[in-house]
Amino acid sequence: MKVRDLLNSLRNADAESVVLWLPPYADEGEAEEVRVVTTAKEQWTCERHISSSGAILDIHHPSRHGRSIGWNEATDQSWPERVVLLSAAPEVRHG
Numbered sequence: 001m002k003v004r005d006l007l008n009s010l011r012n013a014d015a016e017s018v019v020l021w022l023p024p025y026a027d028e029g030e031a032e033e034v035r036v037v038t039t040a041k042e043q044w045t046c047e048r049h050i051s052s053s054g055a056i057l058d059i060h061h062p063s064r065h066g067r068s069i070g071w072n073e074a075t076d077q078s079w080p081e082r083v084v085l086l087s088a089a090p091e092v093r094h095g
Contacts, residue, residue: 003084021088032088040083048077 020031040062047068049057052075059068063080071078 019086021086034086034088035090036085036087038085038087040085043080044083045078046081047071050075050077 019034021034022028022031043063044060045063045065047059047061049059049068049070049072051057060081060083061068067078
């Protein structure tokens with residue numbers, strides 16, 4: 001999701017609404033309040049890993065970390081991107 005898509009989705013939201021984060025596979029009772037929104041200062045990398053079965057997995061990490069484990073130069077793709085981090089933790093560490 002791009003920031004413009006998020007802003008467009010929130011266009012008609014009540015500005016006093018609480019923003020909640022729902023982790024994957026969680027039910028509604030496991031939602032947590034987003035406490036920190038941070039624009040990362042450094043560029044990140046998105047790696048798209050493509051398995052032999054055709055399954056796609058996108059992995060995002062600070063660019064300074066280099067390639068992730070399992071990177072396959074023959075089949076995988078990567079590109080730089082700017083990111084905004086949302087966290088339910090009271091403090092977030094990032095690059």
